[in-house]
Amino acid sequence: MATTHRHASVAALEALAAFARSAQPARLIAVLPRPVVEVLSAAADVVLVALLAVYYVLEAAVFELLPRRFTSKSVDGQVVLVTGAAGGLGRHLAARFARLGATVVVWDINQEGVTETVRRVVSAGGLAFGYSVDLADKQAVYRTAALVKREVGAVDILVNNAGVAFGRTLMQLTDQQIETTYNVNILSHYWTTKAFLPEMMRSNRGHVVTVSSVTGLMGCYRCTDYSASKFATVGFHESLFTELKVLGYDGVHTTLVCPYFIDTGMFAGVKPRLLPMLEPGQAADDIVDAVLTNQVTVTLPGSVRYLLPLKSLFPSKLSWALMYRLMQGPQAMMGMKPKG
């Protein structure tokens, strides 16, 4: 309902701007020099964006204040596929979507973990299907996607969550580890999204969730592969968002999630100075909440987003002093037990 009103109001503003433009007498446009017409047209767009800015800020404020039950969509009966759901954050996400009535599809390379996640969902009264799949293998992804469509049906919400982190410096990383990081953390997003997006586009309904990281917005020590692959997921999400908007698929949503450290074991040994690690169940709750309310970008915790612009605003030596002396990010990463 809220979405319908929003669309109607924005459409009204846009129609008004279009009318203002078309109302200019054609003869006047014909006699005006082209640069003047372009300036007038740009001025009309500035006025429109200023009106939209007021509208969107008010809308965001109201949205924050309204109880979630008025602003959340339902996932009851929908198919939600979560990659990397054999444990960690993915398992929590699968459990939460199942609790909301979704049929959950669990993908992971870890067969035992897949079975355990499915068992937990089913024993809690939910519906789940598990598939063991190596996301680094493009053909396996396409094959398993076809199987899911036959056995479960079209996927409504795709959560690209699987990830790997080796926790090594560039010169310690093997070439194969670097390739694995890229294959799992970003390339697999292309294969899964290409596999499941067509049905979403056909029905103009769906959601693609990209689990990135704060390291996808800010590089960190021992993360040349991980952080770079997570930066790529940000570009992937932002570009996909743009494509869906421009092509008119306003019912297919995208959410980018950039969490700070989560206590799942992926970064075991890291001792962050400023904030404690996030609790995985709480992180999953926040992510599900963001999906249900069609949020486009979420950083966890939300306060981290105020720190991020500093790296562009401050001189680089000051940014480094903040990072090294105050946050002690590199020192925190030194505690990580390298993997692989």
Ligand SMILES: NC(=O)c1ccc[n+]([C@@H]2O[C@H](COP(=O)([O-])OP(=O)(O)OC[C@H]3O[C@@H](n4cnc5c(N)ncnc54)[C@H](O)[C@@H]3O)[C@@H](O)[C@H]2O)c1
């Ligand atoms: N833990 C953190 O501090 C943290 C912080 C920010 C973002 N993230 C991101 O959150 C997501 C979930 O991470 P997590 O903390 O739950 O870690 P995790 O290691 O517990 O879970 C990752 C899952 O991905 C699976 N996986 C790895 N390679 C795979 C492959 N080739 N094919 C299929 N599945 C594969 C693993 O088996 C595992 O179940 C990841 O994308 C991670 O980068 C984690």
